Amino acid sequence: MATTSTVGQGAGIPSGWMPAKGASQAEIDALVTRVLAELRLDEKVAMMSGKGFFDALAEDDRIWGARPYRAGGGAERLGIPPLMFTDGPRGVTRVGSTCFPCTMARGATFDAALERRVGEVMGVEARAQDCNFSGAVCINLLRHPAWGRAQETYGEDPWHLGVMGAAMGTGIQAHNVIATVKHFALNSMENARFKVNVTADARAMHEVYLPHFKHCLDAGVATVMTAYNKVNGEFCGQSRALLTDVLRGEWGFEGFVHSDWVRGVHKVYGAAAGLDVENPEPLVFGEKLVAAVEAGTVEPEVIDQACRRILTTQFRFAALEDPLEGYSKDLIAQDSHRALAREVAEKCAVLLENDGTLPLRREKVRKLAVLGTLADMENTGDNGSSRVRTPYVITPLQGLRAMLGNEAVVYAGGEDIDAAKQVAADADAVVVVAGFTAKEEGEYIIGDIALGADGKPGRPSISKEPIGGDRLSLGLPEHQVALIRAAAASGKPVVVVLVAGSAVLVEEWREEAGAILMSFYAGMEGGHALASLLFGEVSPSGKLPFTVAREAGDYPFFDRDAEAIEYGRWHGYTKFDREEITPRYAFGHGLSYARFAYRGLMARVVDGAIEVSVAVRNDGDMAAEEVVQCYVGAPGVEAEQPAKLLRGFERVALAPGETKVVQLAVALESLRWRDPATHGWRLEGGDYRVLVGGASDTLIETRVTL
Structure with a gap:
C-alpha cells in the first residue's frame, strides 16, 4: 500500500x-x-x-x-x-x-x-x-449589514448560503x-467575536x-x-x-x-x-x-x-x-483564471436603479467624468486573512480608460468639491465611485485580539494599525454624499457605483443619481467588468443577496461591542415580511437592460418534492441573463413560519424575444420546521404558496396541497 x-x-x-x-x-x-x-x-x-x-x-x-x-x-x-x-x-x-x-x-x-x-x-x-x-x-449568515466580514459570506438566506457554499x-x-x-456557528459580528455570547x-x-x-x-x-x-x-x-x-x-x-x-x-x-x-x-x-x-x-x-x-x-x-x-x-493566475474573474465581476453587479441613464452610449459620451478616490484605488476588500496579493488590479478608472481612451476620461478624486464640479460640468456623463475600503469594514485586526498580537514575544500581528471591524454607519461618508450632489449639480447624467460588502443605505442621495450600480469588491478584473456593464456590452444580471432597508432601525438590533446578544428567527426579508416593512430594495432585486416576463407557473407534488415550472421571456432588445427565484410559503398553522422562504433559484440566459421554461424541484424535507419539544422535524400539512419571479417582491403565485 x-x-x-x-x-x-x-x-x-x-x-x-x-x-x-x-x-x-x-x-x-x-x-x-x-x-x-x-x-x-x-x-x-x-x-x-x-x-x-x-x-x-x-x-x-x-x-x-x-x-x-x-x-x-x-x-x-x-x-x-x-x-x-x-x-x-x-x-x-x-x-x-x-x-x-x-x-x-x-x-x-x-x-x-x-x-x-x-x-x-x-x-x-x-x-x-x-x-x-x-x-x-465561509457561510456565516448575514444577520445585519454592519457586520465587518459580511463580504466573506454569500448573503442573508440560509438556503442560498448552503447551495453556494x-x-x-x-x-x-x-x-x-x-x-x-x-x-x-452563529458568527455574524466581528469586533466582539472573541468574547460575545450568542x-x-x-x-x-x-x-x-x-x-x-x-x-x-x-x-x-x-x-x-x-x-x-x-x-x-x-x-x-x-x-x-x-x-x-x-x-x-x-x-x-x-x-x-x-x-x-x-x-x-x-x-x-x-x-x-x-x-x-x-x-x-x-x-x-x-x-x-x-x-x-x-x-x-x-x-x-x-x-x-x-x-x-x-x-x-x-x-x-x-x-x-x-x-x-x-x-x-x-497555472497560477493563468489567462483562463483571470477571464473567469472578469466573468464573475460582470455577473455579480446589481443594477439597483436606472431611469434610462444606463447603458451609456459611446457615441453620446465623448467625455466621461469619473469622481471619487475609490475609482483610482486597488480596492479588492478586506486586508485580514482573506487578502489576496494578486498580480494586478484593474481599477474602475483604468477599466474605463482602457475602453474609451485616456483623453475621453477625466478624473477628480473629490477632495476638492469645486474642482469635481468643474470636471463634471465639462463632461457628457458622470460616474461617481463611492463606498468603503478595508479600513471601514473587514476582519478586525487590532491590539490584543490580532493573530497572536497580545504583547507576547513571537506572536506578531498581521497589521501594525487598526483595520476593519464592524461598520459604524450603514450610509456613505458625508464627503462622498457631497461628491454625489456636486455631480448632480452639473446637470449631466450621474451614475453612482457602490463598492461595499453588504447593504448601503441610499435615502440621503438616491434622487441625485440617474442610476445606481452595486459592484461590490469586484476583484482583479473589476475595472474591465465595470466598463463593459456601464456601456452595455454586458447587461447587469446580479441580484441582491440581502435586503436594503430605508432606515437602519428596520434591521435587527446590533451592538458591535456586545458581551451578549440574542439571535432570533427574524432577520432580512423574513423580518421585513413579518413586520410589513417595505424595503428600499428587496432581497433578490436587480434590474437589467432587458425586460423579463413570467407566465405559466405550475407546481405539483411528486416523489417527495414540489416540482415547479415557469416560462420566462426576454421582452427586451438585448441578450441578458435572469435569475429565476422560487419561494415557498408554509401554512404556518401548527407553528409560526416565515411568509415565504427561498427554496430554489436558477440563472437563465435569454436572447431578445426568447422564451425558456425553467424547472425547479423543492424537496419537501426543506419545508419542515423544528419542533423544540421533540428535538425533531415536522412537515405541516395544508396549502403551500409557491411563488416565482425575478425578486422577492415581484412574484407570481400558485398553490399546492400537502
Whole structure:
C-alpha cells in the first residue's frame, strides 16, 4: 500500500505510511489503524495542532499567506506530511493568486455552477502553491449589514448560503484539496467575536443559523472550522452541544473539526467536546493535553478518535487520482483564471436603479467624468486573512480608460468639491465611485485580539494599525454624499457605483443619481467588468443577496461591542415580511437592460418534492441573463413560519424575444420546521404558496396541497 506522496500531499516524501492512489476505504481504514497503533501519545497529540505559525509570520514580516501553514495532521517519524493550509474566500491567499470578486459579490450571481468553477480554480491554485487544505468556504449568515466580514459570506438566506457554499467546497475538492466550512456557528459580528455570547433557541438555531452548514456537509465538504464566539454560554471550539450532539450525533458528520486561528479553544476539554485540531499552534492542546490524558481527565480514546478523523480525511484525499497530471506554478493566475474573474465581476453587479441613464452610449459620451478616490484605488476588500496579493488590479478608472481612451476620461478624486464640479460640468456623463475600503469594514485586526498580537514575544500581528471591524454607519461618508450632489449639480447624467460588502443605505442621495450600480469588491478584473456593464456590452444580471432597508432601525438590533446578544428567527426579508416593512430594495432585486416576463407557473407534488415550472421571456432588445427565484410559503398553522422562504433559484440566459421554461424541484424535507419539544422535524400539512419571479417582491403565485 506504500506510495510516494505527490505535490500538495507532502511533495516527494517517500513513505510506507501513506495510502496508494486508488486505495479503497477499507484499505484506508486499515492503514489508519496501523498508524494509530504505531504512534506514541505525544505524536498523536502533536497531530492535533498546527505548528510553526508564529515563527513563519514573523519571518515573513507579518504577510499572511506568504507560505502554506501547517494546520494539523502529520507524523514526522512515519513520514506522514502535515496538512498545509491556505485561506481563500476570494482567492488563494498566497502572493500572485487570482483575486475574484468577494464572496458576497459571488452570492449576488445566484449561480452555483459559476461558483463551482471558481472553487475549482482555487483548488488548482492551492495545489500549485503547495497547499492541500483550504478555508475558502465561509457561510456565516448575514444577520445585519454592519457586520465587518459580511463580504466573506454569500448573503442573508440560509438556503442560498448552503447551495453556494456547497458549490465552492466541492469545486475546491475536485482537485483533492480538503475544504473546510466556516465559522461554526452563529458568527455574524466581528469586533466582539472573541468574547460575545450568542444565545438562540432551538428553532432559530436549526431553522436559520445551522442548516446551511448541514447542506455543505451533506454535499461532501470534508471539514469544519469553529467560530470564536460563545453559543448559549460555551465557546464554539469546546461546545459539546455543537461539535458532538449536533455535528456528529444528529448530522452524522465523520470528518474532522479544527479551530480558527488563535483563541479558538480555551480549555483542554475542547478535545473531548469534539475539537480535533487546535490551530495554528498548541497553545491549549499540546503538552497540556498530554498531561490531561496522563492525569486521567481526558480519555485516551478521545485522542485516538481525533487522530482517526484527521488521518482518514487526509488519506482519503491522498488516495484520489488528480484531475491534472501536475500542478505547476504557471497555472497560477493563468489567462483562463483571470477571464473567469472578469466573468464573475460582470455577473455579480446589481443594477439597483436606472431611469434610462444606463447603458451609456459611446457615441453620446465623448467625455466621461469619473469622481471619487475609490475609482483610482486597488480596492479588492478586506486586508485580514482573506487578502489576496494578486498580480494586478484593474481599477474602475483604468477599466474605463482602457475602453474609451485616456483623453475621453477625466478624473477628480473629490477632495476638492469645486474642482469635481468643474470636471463634471465639462463632461457628457458622470460616474461617481463611492463606498468603503478595508479600513471601514473587514476582519478586525487590532491590539490584543490580532493573530497572536497580545504583547507576547513571537506572536506578531498581521497589521501594525487598526483595520476593519464592524461598520459604524450603514450610509456613505458625508464627503462622498457631497461628491454625489456636486455631480448632480452639473446637470449631466450621474451614475453612482457602490463598492461595499453588504447593504448601503441610499435615502440621503438616491434622487441625485440617474442610476445606481452595486459592484461590490469586484476583484482583479473589476475595472474591465465595470466598463463593459456601464456601456452595455454586458447587461447587469446580479441580484441582491440581502435586503436594503430605508432606515437602519428596520434591521435587527446590533451592538458591535456586545458581551451578549440574542439571535432570533427574524432577520432580512423574513423580518421585513413579518413586520410589513417595505424595503428600499428587496432581497433578490436587480434590474437589467432587458425586460423579463413570467407566465405559466405550475407546481405539483411528486416523489417527495414540489416540482415547479415557469416560462420566462426576454421582452427586451438585448441578450441578458435572469435569475429565476422560487419561494415557498408554509401554512404556518401548527407553528409560526416565515411568509415565504427561498427554496430554489436558477440563472437563465435569454436572447431578445426568447422564451425558456425553467424547472425547479423543492424537496419537501426543506419545508419542515423544528419542533423544540421533540428535538425533531415536522412537515405541516395544508396549502403551500409557491411563488416565482425575478425578486422577492415581484412574484407570481400558485398553490399546492400537502
